[in-house]
Amino acid sequence: MLNLNSDTLERLNAAVPAWLASRRRDALREYSRLDMPNPKEENWKYVTLGFDLDHLTIPATPGDSLPDGDFLTALSDRAGSAVMVDGSFIGVENHSQAWLGSAAEAWETNPPSDLLNADTDKFAAAALAFSSGGVSLRIPRNRAVETPFVIDVQSTLANTVTFPSLDIRAEENSEATVVVLFRSPDGVANVVVPNLQATVEDGARLSVTTVGLMGTEGVTIMHHRSRIGRDATFRAGEIGLGGRFARIDLRTTLEGAGGSVEVVGLYFGEMEQVLDYRLVVNHVGRSTSSDVFLKGAVEDQAQSVFTGLLRIEEDAVGTSAFETNRNLVLSEGAKANSVPNLEILCNDIICGHGSSVGPLETEPMYYLMSRGLSRERAERVLVRGFFEEAIDRLPLDDLDEPARQAVNRRFAEAQEGGRV
Amino acid sequence: MGMALRVRGLRAAVGSVKILNGIDLDVPFGEMHALMGPNGSGKSTLCHVLCGHPDFNAEGEAWVDGQEILGLEADERARVGLVQAFQSPVAVPGVDLVEVMREAAEERGIDPEEADQRIAAASRRFDMDPFLERSINDDLSGGEKKRSEIFQISVLSPKAALLDETDSGLDIDMVRKVAAAVDEMRGPGMGVLMITHHSRILNYVKPDRVHVMMGGKIVTSGGPDLAQELEKEGYEGLRKRLGIEVSPAAGTARPSSDFFTDLPFEV
Numbered sequence: 001m002l003n004l005n006s007d008t009l010e011r012l013n014a015a016v017p018a019w020l021a022s023r024r025r026d027a028l029r030e031y032s033r034l035d036m037p038n039p040k041e042e043n044w045k046y047v048t049l050g051f052d053l054d055h056l057t058i059p060a061t062p063g064d065s066l067p068d069g070d071f072l073t074a075l076s077d078r079a080g081s082a083v084m085v086d087g088s089f090i091g092v093e094n095h096s097q098a099w100l101g102s103a104a105e106a107w108e109t110n111p112p113s114d115l116l117n118a119d120t121d122k123f124a125a126a127a128l129a130f131s132s133g134g135v136s137l138r139i140p141r142n143r144a145v146e147t148p149f150v151i152d153v154q155s156t157l158a159n160t161v162t163f164p165s166l167d168i169r170a171e172e173n174s175e176a177t178v179v180v181l182f183r184s185p186d187g188v189a190n191v192v193v194p195n196l197q198a199t200v201e202d203g204a205r206l207s208v209t210t211v212g213l214m215g216t217e218g219v220t221i222m223h224h225r226s227r228i229g230r231d232a233t234f235r236a237g238e239i240g241l242g243g244r245f246a247r248i249d250l251r252t253t254l255e256g257a258g259g260s261v262e263v264v265g266l267y268f269g270e271m272e273q274v275l276d277y278r279l280v281v282n283h284v285g286r287s288t289s290s291d292v293f294l295k296g297a298v299e300d301q302a303q304s305v306f307t308g309l310l311r312i313e314e315d316a317v318g319t320s321a322f323e324t325n326r327n328l329v330l331s332e333g334a335k336a337n338s339v340p341n342l343e344i345l346c347n348d349i350i351c352g353h354g355s356s357v358g359p360l361e362t363e364p365m366y367y368l369m370s371r372g373l374s375r376e377r378a379e380r381v382l383v384r385g386f387f388e389e390a391i392d393r394l395p396l397d398d399l400d401e402p403a404r405q406a407v408n409r410r411f412a413e414a415q416e417g418g419r420v
Numbered sequence: 421m422g423m424a425l426r427v428r429g430l431r432a433a434v435g436s437v438k439i440l441n442g443i444d445l446d447v448p449f450g451e452m453h454a455l456m457g458p459n460g461s462g463k464s465t466l467c468h469v470l471c472g473h474p475d476f477n478a479e480g481e482a483w484v485d486g487q488e489i490l491g492l493e494a495d496e497r498a499r500v501g502l503v504q505a506f507q508s509p510v511a512v513p514g515v516d517l518v519e520v521m522r523e524a525a526e527e528r529g530i531d532p533e534e535a536d537q538r539i540a541a542a543s544r545r546f547d548m549d550p551f552l553e554r555s556i557n558d559d560l561s562g563g564e565k566k567r568s569e570i571f572q573i574s575v576l577s578p579k580a581a582l583l584d585e586t587d588s589g590l591d592i593d594m595v596r597k598v599a600a601a602v603d604e605m606r607g608p609g610m611g612v613l614m615i616t617h618h619s620r621i622l623n624y625v626k627p628d629r630v631h632v633m634m635g636g637k638i639v640t641s642g643g644p645d646l647a648q649e650l651e652k653e654g655y656e657g658l659r660k661r662l663g664i665e666v667s668p669a670a671g672t673a674r675p676s677s678d679f680f681t682d683l684p685f686e687v
Contacts, residue, residue, distance in 0.1 A: 362474065363510045364510050364512045364515075366472075366473055366474060366494055367506070367509060367510050367512065368512070368515075368520060368523075369472075369493065369494040369495040369498065370471050370472070370494050370495075370497075370498055370503065370504060370506075371495075371498055371503070371520055371521075371523075371524045371572065371576065372495055372498035372499045372503070372524045372527050372528060372576065373495055373520070373523050373524055373527055374495050374527060375493065375495065377523055377527055378495070381515055381519065381520070381523055382512070382515065384514070384515070385512055385513060385514030385515035385555070386514060387514070388513075388514035388515075389513060389514050
């Protein structure tokens with residue numbers, strides 16, 4: 001087990017090219033300089049972490065792999081798969097003409113993407129300093145890969161922290177679909193700090209759906225960065241179900257003219273979970289479009305946070321930007337924070353945002369009950385219906401059914417447990 | 421023959437505003453009664469109070485097929501056999517019409533295959549196939565919503581059906597279809613109370629009784645001819661002829677017939 005210090009860094013650096021080793025030392029300096037985040041910082045408002053990175057260790061060897069769950073089973077038809085366990089690259093299977101393999105191998109010839117800044121927060125600095133591996137996927141130009149690539153990131157060992165680097169590049173006019181799962185067993189306390197970077201070159205079409213399935217004591221703190229080229233399309237899907245604390249700090253930059261981005265998905269926090277979404281969509285190029293659409297529910301003592309900033313820069317003429325966040329608060333002790341924001345530096349744009357937080361509405365409830373559905377059944381139907389719109393918009397149909405079943409099961413369990 | 425619906429001394433209020441001021445009503449099995457009345461007289465409220473809308477405080481008594489319903493939750497009333505075709509049904513995005521019908525059947529312990537057969541038969545009759553797998557009442561025209569409501573009544577085949585202005589907003593062909601369906605449904609197992617503004621639908625389906633409601637009360641009842649008389653003299657004429665004093669509370673509190681559209685939630 002390795003502590004987060006310079007000895008560990010030098011040990012990890014022995015295996016990488018000199019330019020990367022130097023980049024890591026810079027990140028370590030940031031790591032040492034930065035404090036653990038606290039709720040007084042705007043970008044960490046509403047959440048208290050309750051642990052310190054310095055008390056965790058990086059596993060030297062991976063634990064045993066986890067069995068497949070519903071989501072992996074539903075993703076049977078794949079272009080390729082890669083598995084990481086406890087920060088180590090375990091294996092890859094690839095049936096496509098894309099390059100899919102370990103980040104370490106990729107780094108020998110290509111530098112990793114640099115969309116994440118070390119001074120973002122202590123976790124970003126740690127990820128850039130201590131990442132011991134990851135997955136790299138590169139779709140060659142003009143290639144379209146129809147079936148999805150699946151990246152399975154597992155965290156199995158207690159009291160550990162891992163920093164998987166997930167570097168995805170869709171070259172010019174290519175097309176691909178990616179699913180990344182984050183998993184850990186219930187009851188095992190650990191932290192995964194993924195650094196997900198997606199580069200969508202001119203004319204490319206890429207979707208990356210993240211599926212949070214961490215166990216009851218798992219923590220995810222993900223930095224999610226993307227850069228979208230001219231006339232390129234990026235779709236970021238999210239299915240947030242797991243973990244004691246799960247955070248996605250997503251920033252996407254529409255650089256090229258005519259690029260578009262969608263961030264779509266759902267989350268459902270149960271019991272004492274905290275689900276934390278911090279999204280920034282940055283419009284730089286002309287005639288770019290964005291649509292953020294997230295629906296979530298919280299029950300029992302669970303909490304969710306959504307802060308979404310649409311930033312439209314001076315030259316982003318012809319931007320269209322929309323943002324919607326809808327929340328169901330299913331128990332008195334549950335809480336959803338929803339804060340959409342706009343920062344508009346350009347006039348000629350179309351922009352809108354909507355946000356709502358509340359319980360199930362009484363009129364639809366009365367209507368369904370007037371058809372003879374019991375209150376409990378009517379609630380189940382309404383919760384199902386609430387999520388349906390978000391499920392419809394997920395980038396990959398294969399995920400619809402497991403997502404639907406997961407939220408329905410979660411609500412049924414909350415009903416059975418008398419928590420809603 | 422027993423009573424599909426029996427109401428005695430029914431009073432209801434929203435907060436301090438009294439809307440129903442003592443309703444007595446009997447709809448026997450096998451009969452169709454029309455309930456007419458001017459805007460704001462409390463007709464829709466009567467439907468919602470009987471169906472158990474949570475916003476109303478109700479007093480009095482009501483029975484469906486001999487079973488007291490006022491103490492029951494809305495869903496229990498529906499399963500006892502009282503179902504309303506809403507005047508302005510709420511849209512429920514993400515919840516398909518067919519899904520609601522299947523859930524309703526499952527709640528009643530009806531075999532899924534039989535439920536699907538009933539749904540298919542009713543759907544053929546009211547041309548509902550294009551709407552079955554769409555969100556219920558979402559993005560429908562006024563007429564399509566009415567069709568959907570009467571379709572649901574047809575699937576659920578309650579003992580007592582309340583049709584709240586199901587005929588308004590329908591084209592003439594659909595009015596005929598609804599009238600024919602009501603005529604057919606009014607068998608020994610069902611009594612129908614049809615709320616209507618106009619006597620138009622009554623040209624196609626003859627009511628056994630006509631009741632007129634004003635100021636939250638039924639002020640007069642009669643045979644089918646009463647509807648024709650109303651058509652001639654209007655509510656104002658009837659009011660004068662019968663010397664009825666309308667309690668101002670109900671009339672002024674809710675001047676619109678679309679009572680529910682005045683409430684601060686979407687219907």
